[in-house]
Amino acid sequence: MIFFVRTAFGLILQSTYKVDLADDFNPLEAEIALMKSFKQAGWLIVSSQHHTTDPDTNQVTKTIYITKNEMI
Numbered sequence: 856m857i858f859f860v861r862t863a864f865g866l867i868l869q870s871t872y873k874v875d876l877a878d879d880f881n882p883l884e885a886e887i888a889l890m891k892s893f894k895q896a897g898w899l900i901v902s903s904q905h906h907t908t909d910p911d912t913n914q915v916t917k918t919i920y921i922t923k924n925e926m927i
Contacts, residue, residue, distance in 0.1 A: 865917075868919040874912070882906075886917060895906045899925045 868889070872882055890900050901920040908915055 856924075861924055861926055863922055863924050865922045866898075866919065868921065870917045870919075871909075872915045874914055882915065882917070886919070890919065893921055 870886065870888075875880075877883070886903070890903065893894050894900060898921045900924050903920075904918040906915050
């Protein structure tokens with residue numbers, strides 16, 4: 856007998872940007888492209904948090920939560 860189990864996988868994606876980004880680099884565009892890539896691969900974007908700034912390094916960070924259901 857073969858049993859299939861549906862299970863959910865969850866990932867936390869955290870991006871940290873260097874302090875001196877190139878003038879032509881747009882973090883929002885990069886994050887949208889990343890989320891679109893995961894969505895096309897069957898992942899669900901659960902939450903996209905606000906940008907935060909690390910008080911020690913002054914780097915901007917972004918956290919995105921994604922999940923995917925799979926039959927195993």
